[in-house]
Amino acid sequence: MKKDKPSATAEANAAFRAAELLRPKNEQVCEDRFAKRFIGLRFGIIARSRLLTSIALWYAERIIPGAANSVVARTRYIDDYLKQCIDGGIEQLVILGAGYDSRAYRFDELKPKVRVFEVDHPNTQRAKIQKVKKIFGSLPSHVTYVGLDLDRRKLGEGLLESGYDKTKKTLFIWEGVTVYLIPEAVDETLAFVAGNSGKGSCIIFDYAFQSAFDAATENGDAKKWREAYERRGEPPKFALKEDGVEEFLSKRGFYQVESVSMESLKKAYFKGPNAKRKVTNLGGVVHATVARKE
Numbered sequence: 001m002k003k004d005k006p007s008a009t010a011e012a013n014a015a016f017r018a019a020e021l022l023r024p025k026n027e028q029v030c031e032d033r034f035a036k037r038f039i040g041l042r043f044g045i046i047a048r049s050r051l052l053t054s055i056a057l058w059y060a061e062r063i064i065p066g067a068a069n070s071v072v073a074r075t076r077y078i079d080d081y082l083k084q085c086i087d088g089g090i091e092q093l094v095i096l097g098a099g100y101d102s103r104a105y106r107f108d109e110l111k112p113k114v115r116v117f118e119v120d121h122p123n124t125q126r127a128k129i130q131k132v133k134k135i136f137g138s139l140p141s142h143v144t145y146v147g148l149d150l151d152r153r154k155l156g157e158g159l160l161e162s163g164y165d166k167t168k169k170t171l172f173i174w175e176g177v178t179v180y181l182i183p184e185a186v187d188e189t190l191a192f193v194a195g196n197s198g199k200g201s202c203i204i205f206d207y208a209f210q211s212a213f214d215a216a217t218e219n220g221d222a223k224k225w226r227e228a229y230e231r232r233g234e235p236p237k238f239a240l241k242e243d244g245v246e247e248f249l250s251k252r253g254f255y256q257v258e259s260v261s262m263e264s265l266k267k268a269y270f271k272g273p274n275a276k277r278k279v280t281n282l283g284g285v286v287h288a289t290v291a292r293k294e
């Protein structure tokens with residue numbers, strides 16, 4: 001992230017979700033009705049016009065082929081998992097590296113019974129809070145904002161100080177973030193989740209494949225992906241081996257690990273008129289439940 005600036009990728013993701021709503025209803029992979037309210041003037045002007053959006057998406061496609069489609073696919077997958085978890089009785093939702101995630105405002109079922117903690121780098125969170133106030137007139141009472149640089153401070157310090165209850169059944173959503181963190185920060189966060197959450201708590205996050213990092217993998221898309229991240233001042237730092245996700249998480253206190261690749265999300269969501277839309281097959285999404293020793 002560039003010094004003193006909100007995350008540019010957080011805004012780009014919201015712009016991709018906003019662009020999705022300009023497609024015909026039967027082609028929309030995710031439905032984030034607030035995304036366009038969170039984006040700044042530049043993306044906002046583009047998102048008002050189908051033509052400008054098509055040009056912007058064509059350009060984005062040249063920078064990282066399939067990036068926009070991958071973002072909307074993972075948002076949809078995580079939305080579906082959140083719905084299941086709400087039905088399963090979660091009491092808290094922690095959104096790590098929330099950016100312009102609008103789930104706290106979109107999922108009305110959360111408001112009466114689930115406290116939401118949005119954790120983010122203070123630079124991005126300041127910008128988000130201003131937007132939330134502008135959109136809704138005030139900050140919603142069921143959301144707690146926790147400004148925290150996870151490379152410098154532990155998740156636990158910030159969350160526990162903010163009223164997080166470690167005895168409650170909690171879902172942690174970590175979308176579009178792990179790739180930007182140093183491996184120690186990923187470990188710290190997983191250790192906090194595994195050791196400080198109520199029975200049945202779970203986590204869902206996306207991750208990059210180690211092969212996309214590997215200099216030997218001179219796959220053109222992976223190269224473009226790495227270069228684009230570096231240009232934006234948010235270089236990729238963390239990845240997992242495609243076949244090592246379950247072992248990685250079970251060593252860190254999780255079970256019921258279910259991992260899907262972007263390519264399988266493409267098969268699930270990009271059918272019929274969407275069949276030609278490409279995703280970046282450079283990562284996956286995984287969810288897992290906290291294993292209890294007792």
Ligand SMILES: C[S@@+](CC[C@H](N)C(=O)[O-])C[C@H]1O[C@@H](n2cnc3c(N)ncnc32)[C@H](O)[C@@H]1O
Binds near residue numbers: 006100119125150180
């Ligand atoms: C690509 S954005 C993802 C935003 C949102 N979750 C989404 O999917 O649209 C990455 C997010 O990680 C946050 N982030 C990056 N480095 C961080 C750090 N060291 N500590 C806390 N948050 C960080 C950024 O502020 C940003 O909101």
